[in-house]
Amino acid sequence: KTILNVQGLRATVNGIEILKGIDLTVRSGEIHAIMGLNGSGKSTLAKVLAGHSAYEVTGGNVQFEDNNLFELAPEERARAGIFLAFQYPIEIPGVANNQFLRLAYNTLQVHRGKDELDPLEFDDFVREKMKLLDMNPDFLDRSVNEGFSGGEKKRNEILQMALLEPRLNILDETDSGLDIDALKIVANGVNQITNKDNATILVTHYQRLLDYIVPDYVHVMVSGRIVRTGGKELALELEARGYDWLNAERETTV
Numbered sequence: 148k149t150i151l152n153v154q155g156l157r158a159t160v161n162g163i164e165i166l167k168g169i170d171l172t173v174r175s176g177e178i179h180a181i182m183g184l185n186g187s188g189k190s191t192l193a194k195v196l197a198g199h200s201a202y203e204v205t206g207g208n209v210q211f212e213d214n215n216l217f218e219l220a221p222e223e224r225a226r227a228g229i230f231l232a233f234q235y236p237i238e239i240p241g242v243a244n245n246q247f248l249r250l251a252y253n254t255l256q257v258h259r260g261k262d263e264l265d266p267l268e269f270d271d272f273v274r275e276k277m278k279l280l281d282m283n284p285d286f287l288d289r290s291v292n293e294g295f296s297g298g299e300k301k302r303n304e305i306l307q308m309a310l311l312e313p314r315l316n317i318l319d320e321t322d323s324g325l326d327i328d329a330l331k332i333v334a335n336g337v338n339q340i341t342n343k344d345n346a347t348i349l350v351t352h353y354q355r356l357l358d359y360i361v362p363d364y365v366h367v368m369v370s371g372r373i374v375r376t377g378g379k380e381l382a383l384e385l386e387a388r389g390y391d392w393l394n395a396e397r398e399t400t401v
């Protein structure tokens with residue numbers, strides 16, 4: 148079943164065209180890796196899908212399940228099941244993580260027409276999820292992201308994904324220098340969370356991450372376009388050969 152269908156997507160920021168015609172189809176059960184050099188437009192794609200206000204969509208269309216994505220406001224997209232992991236998660240001093248997570252969870256439950264969980268019920272539920280992700284429950288009593296290490300923020304983000312059960316997870320791992328622990332956290336989380344009913348788009352330029360997560364498809368972005376799509380072996384080819392050969396190949400075929 149198709150979850151996301153992107154056709155000819157173009158977008159600008161400050162009047163400069165960054166996305167120059169993106170086509171991408173994501174079906175349930177799939178993991179798609181999007182790779183590319185710095186500045187190729189990977190984060191822009193993630194943000195446009197999430198509805199970030201700095202970007203103007205200037206062409207194409209995006210179908211998300213039964214919705215025209217661009218008819219949904221950002222918070223409606225989140226409620227409809229698009230989850231964009233934050234690159235730099237916010238800190239909320241004085242708000243305990245478990246309160247924050249319960250509020251987020253219950254807001255979505257109400258929207259889905261389901262029962263809210265009271266604090267005790269939620270506690271059981273969140274601890275189960277944490278067990279699955281191999282996370283320490285001490286985490287629940289701390290303020291949201293306050294003083295968290297990079298790896299701990301990453302875990303928290305993955306925990307939010309596990310709790311909210313989005314239809315489409317979009318993770319932008321950006322340039323923030325994930326260490327090996329953080330890579331493993333992300334990988335373990337994505338592997339636990341992806342099932343036959345949801346899908347994941349993983350933006351990364353770390354081939355190493357793909358040693359732990361096996362994507363169904365790898366897409367390479369160059370200058371706002373997907374110039375090549377392949378299986379997991381494409382990531383290995385990029386690791387061995389870099390990105391230049393893609394440009395050279397395009398120039399000779401254009």
Ligand code: ADP
Pocket residue numbers: 160161165183184185186187188189190191192201
């Ligand atoms: P990537 O994630 O692949 O490194 P980005 O999507 O972050 O690439 O950026 C793509 C291009 O868009 C870059 O040239 C970047 O400078 C430009 N860009 C992104 N956001 C903005 C912005 N808010 N204002 C101006 N230029 C931007």
Ligand code: MG
Pocket residue numbers: 185186190321322
């Ligand atoms: Mg970048």
Ligand code: MG
Pocket residue numbers: 189190191319321322
């Ligand atoms: Mg980026």
